[in-house]
Amino acid sequence: MKFPEIDLKELKEWKKQNFKNRLEFLDRYAEWVKNKNNTEWSEQQRKMIDRGHRVNLKHLFGALKYFKSNTDKSTDELLKEIDEELDPKDR
Amino acid sequence: MEIQIVEGSLKLNKTLNDLDNFVIEFTSLLDGIGIAYVLVSGYVAILFGRNRSSEDIDIICEKCDFNKFKQLWDNLGKFECIITSNANDAYRDYLQSGSALRFARKNEFIPNMEIKFRKTELDEWTLQHRKIVFLNDKKLALSPFEIQIPFKLFLGSEKDIEDARYLYKILEKYVDKKQMQEFCRKLKIEQKCKRYLI
Numbered sequence: 006m007k008f009p010e011i012d013l014k015e016l017k018e019w020k021k022q023n024f025k026n027r028l029e030f031l032d033r034y035a036e037w038v039k040n041k042n043n044t045e046w047s048e049q050q051r052k053m054i055d056r057g058h059r060v061n062l063k064h065l066f067g068a069l070k071y072f073k074s075n076t077d078k079s080t081d082e083l084l085k086e087i088d089e090e091l092d093p094k095d096r
Numbered sequence: 097m098e099i100q101i102v103e104g105s106l107k108l109n110k111t112l113n114d115l116d117n118f119v120i121e122f123t124s125l126l127d128g129i130g131i132a133y134v135l136v137s138g139y140v141a142i143l144f145g146r147n148r149s150s151e152d153i154d155i156i157c158e159k160c161d162f163n164k165f166k167q168l169w170d171n172l173g174k175f176e177c178i179i180t181s182n183a184n185d186a187y188r189d190y191l192q193s194g195s196a197l198r199f200a201r202k203n204e205f206i207p208n209m210e211i212k213f214r215k216t217e218l219d220e221w222t223l224q225h226r227k228i229v230f231l232n233d234k235k236l237a238l239s240p241f242e243i244q245i246p247f248k249l250f251l252g253s254e255k256d257i258e259d260a261r262y263l264y265k266i267l268e269k270y271v272d273k274k275q276m277q278e279f280c281r282k283l284k285i286e287q288k289c290k291r292y293l294i
Contacts, residue, residue: 027254035266042097042098043098043109047145050113050147
């Protein structure tokens, strides 16, 4: 495999520009929040934050569904089994 | 954004997200037991609308004796400690030795509340001057904006700088600028302050 040439100077410049763009966006977003009523901005924020949480739960339920279709065990038994398989620090 | 000032405290009503609910539920446990705390993390920016999530919420607590800590431990309800299942270890090996404990909802890992006892003089000041915010009438104690904003700049990652800048843009009129400048001076970040905030 041939790796591409990497111009670190160019990448540093890109990183700087990227951060600058994000700060500009942040300023626009802060202005938007300041000028909206609380229900409007916080409802959008809730959707964004809770969506992340729902994705995690979806993965969990998807895995459970898969396991359940291949066994007669109850959900509690499956969860216990998964727990026992996990490294203690990950439980 | 509508924020009211009532007797020195801020009042904010918003649609609560999962992180807000998590923080309200856990801090009401601390309040119920009488453990003084202050929220110091990026959550302060999230509370005021910053559009990002966080895996952990940092809290500095007043030092308490083991009996009081055990009261918290025995009343965790829907929460559990994800670092150790032993209250003695949690208190002695973690809190008392300056390390953080983490609590999450049972069977969940994130988000989690990262708790530390106050350690430095700055922690003590932050606790003493905590800013009370009533979020949908639930009381939360926040790090004063005058130190929260400079401290984020001091930490210095892109995310921290964004948090600082966002908080300043949103809360500028509630910030004691003289006090904030003094913290910038003490943290030796006056240049960053000029560059990113003013």
